[in-house]
Amino acid sequence: MITLQEFHQDFLQSILSDSESRGLMKAQSFFELVCEDLMQVGDLTNNYEMAEFIKTGCEVYGYDYDEDRKIFTLINFQFFQDDTIETLTRHHVTTKFNRLKKFASLSMAGLHNDLEETSEAYSLAFNVHRNVHNKLIDKFRLIILTDGKLTGTISRIPNESIEGIVYEHKIIDINYLYSIFMSENASGSYEIDLNIPYLEVHNQSNEYQSYLGIMDGEQLFNIYDEYGQKLLEQNVRTFLQFRGGVNKGIRNTIEFKPDMFFAYNNGITATATHVETKNGYITKITDFQIVNGGQTTSAIYAAKKNSKLDISNVSVQMKLSVVNNIEKKGEFVSSVSQYANTQNKVNKSDFFSNSPFHKEMKDYSKRIWVAAHGGSQKRTHWFYERVRGEYLNEQAYLTPAKKKQFQIENPKEQLIEKTFLAKSENSWDRKPHIVSKGAQYSFEEYANSVTNTLEKNELAITENYFKDAVARVILFRATEKIVSKASWYQNAFRAQTVAYSIALLSHSIKKRNLFLDFGRIWDEQRLPVELKEIMKVITKKIYERITNPPHGSANIAQWCKKEQCWNDIRGIEIDLILLKKLVVTTEEAKYEQKSGKKQKELENGIEIQMFVVQTDFETWVQLFGYYMSNNNFRSLTITQRDILKKYTDGKIPLPSEKQSKVLYALYQRAVKEGWEVLS
Incomplete structure (x- = not known):
């Protein structure tokens, strides 16, 4: 530890x-x-x-x-x-x-x-x-x-x-x-004292214990007043005031029919790590988190706080699940949160923590070496940190010698946090106004963007993508340095200047149907001199423009959060003559992208082939038996039948990549249908 x-x-x-x-x-x-x-x-x-x-x-x-x-x-x-x-x-x-x-x-x-x-x-x-x-x-x-x-x-x-x-x-x-x-980015352990009646729900699971309770409006108000967003940190939604139909309905019920609130509202679903009970009442809850019902909670709070409504007659039902294995708390809360949130539309970014994107990025960060540069004789990795503290955790149980080796191969300055990655990617994707709204808004936008991309093409996160993303991080950090050292910089609005400068560079290149050659940045692990010089010009122009907002927009930070600001900035003309050796045409970029996807398909094919060969042969025999029973065999194509039968008969000693994909698909299908391997 x-x-x-x-x-x-x-x-x-x-x-x-x-x-x-x-x-x-x-x-x-x-x-x-x-x-x-x-x-x-x-x-x-x-x-x-x-x-x-x-x-x-x-x-x-x-x-x-x-x-x-x-x-x-x-x-x-x-x-x-x-x-x-x-x-x-x-x-x-x-x-x-x-x-x-x-x-x-x-x-x-x-x-x-x-x-x-x-x-x-x-x-x-x-x-x-x-x-x-x-x-x-x-x-x-x-x-x-x-x-x-x-x-x-x-x-x-x-x-x-x-x-x-x-x-x-x-x-x-x-x-x-x-x-x-x-506590792995949880809020640390905190206890809430309260007094609510409950029923214990008996189940056979060793993972959790459930309770049904009734909380009155005043209790919920006081808890939220003290702890605020800490209660909702694992929740998949945040309160958006009374804009949506659901929230207006909650408010109307509180104001006109508070005694019917219990009947009309679904209440809250919550998790905890420990509870204390006495005489039929829950008296203390440790690590209380509302994973469904954030709107209900915030609506009750706002009804009293802002509208001065009486909430004393409001009763809220609560389903509370107490996780027994603290080490699995994060996974448990995530699952409860995902399955409990079906009442309203949930953003794709809400469950991004479980996206295959992170696995892909982690795999590439461990596998891809950075060429030695700057006189160093050591090759290194860029460490992708999906969860804050991951970098330190991986060193927890290493010997001093192994720890030193880890730090040499994964230098601290080459650590990429997911929120920082979101900032650099959104800036290049010409969304500086989103970046200016803060890390959470920026990350949500990036999560949605990545999820949409993966839905359209699961091969989108390639080795080339990883290298280009790292290159954009290098660009972002270098631009921060340029601004900090500039004689015109007045120690204010650096973050906005950086985001808008990178977005303007991206916009200027894109409108000419060109692409920046990020491969050069990756190879050199720094900005080429030409790119550095043009960023000095762009950052100065951006700073002068955003610190002189239009009349009526004196608050510069708020002005930079508006799309109107970006519409104004992207009208600035930039001379790209210095970058003529650093840009490629659309066709060249498409070829690189296509090559990356072909390489990834090959890698996936190899992984599938290894899975088939390494899976116990008896498993495939059982799978054949599954498809033979209950006329399941008739649902297969002739090719699928032929490959599965020949493999289980021993006529295909080493299946090809294509044959392995067929066998793997049949395996996955059977598992989804409920088939299990008999030990």
Whole structure:
């Protein structure tokens, strides 16, 4: 098992690698990596932004706004970046929180009037001022991020109330981040105290235990008010206010017929890792997650929070499944979530975690070597990390020598996270406005795109695709460095500048019916000089355009999220004369794509052939018997009958690739029909 110290060392190495490969300050990388983890577990929404503002007695580095719960989060940090785990002292805590409160106070008083409109701090101060004066903030949540550990002398920091607004304090230290890692991107273990009547459902399964319970509206409201998106992190839908017919129906029932809610509504389906009961009541639930019924939960919450409706007479049925094997928690929740969500349309991206895409990318990342470059004599891999922490987990039980070898062959700077891949792919796919909306929106768009592609052609994820995708990651990181080092860059809106610059390059090449030769980037593992020079030109033009939005769009971050912004940007003309040696024609690109698919078909064919040969011969004899029984043989084609009979008669000692595909298809069909091999 990975220790806290090992996790801390890897965490610092991740920050160093990220900052070097992307041209960021270490503090920026620290902020991004931690906030990404917090968003994954529901502590932040996908609206979080970095916005630095420092002056005497005042300090803030980022913010987040949960519109549903009217919670505005201000973020500060103490980044020690020391090899040993430092202690976050009481003095640190008091100072950092006081500086956040000072910023909130100044912002409410109109701080934005003294700031440059093109700065990220202006957007933050303006949003605080506007939302407070429109009574859209019920609570300020003040967060301190640190790579140290909180002093043991602080166990609880009470809330404060200033000018009618609650101030809540939260510290995210290395122990908190470690708990996220140890729970494999779940939210860590948390307990909810409640009191609801239940019936235990007896079953024969050793995997889980089920309960049926009844929760009243107030209980559900209070739980969501405290935990928010953390409850729904494994859920396949997010609440979209009262836009859809289902949500309007829920609201109408709450308002006009609350006593009929139990009869009309399907309730919620939830999972947990442990429950405590007493006298016919569930009194405590550990790791409570709503996997179906997110709309019901959020609708009840919004009915009271926004519409001030009475929810005391609302009763909600709950089906609760408690998983017994904690190690299989993720798989269990995913399955319950998938099968429970049949009431409304579910996006293809919702179950992308189970897509064959990840297996393909993982296989290629393990198999394909990067040619040695830059004087190095070692060949390396690009490590595809489907789940955060996978890179560290694979080293958990290695000997020191094997661990060193793993790190040499899989250098940290060549790690690709799925959300980062989504950003680089969406940018090249000319969707910078989607990328600007945040990691979650970007990933969902990419997941849908990949799923659509795989539905049309299962051979689409080829070795060439993997190499080109890595090349686009290299392009993205190099562009980040170009922006960070530019003399015109004012330390704001770098992410938007990068996404729009890559999208404009892609658009300019595409409209000329050309393709960028990503093979050159893959071979060299860096941007060619010509491409670097043209990106310097493009990034400057993009930055100047987005930081001067049209009248009425003073909030630059929000402007960049609109498709209208992209429509404006793609009108910029770019001279591609420098790239004449780096582009290929449509026909050349099609040939490369076709060659990649042929290669993949061959690989699949070999894998199938190996499966047939390595499967016990008795299995094929039983399969022949299955098709012979109940006239199943008549459902086969003459070719299928002939190959299956000859193989089981021993007349085909080594089946060809085509014969293997026939045998494999018959095997798969029988399994789907319920056939099982007798041991």
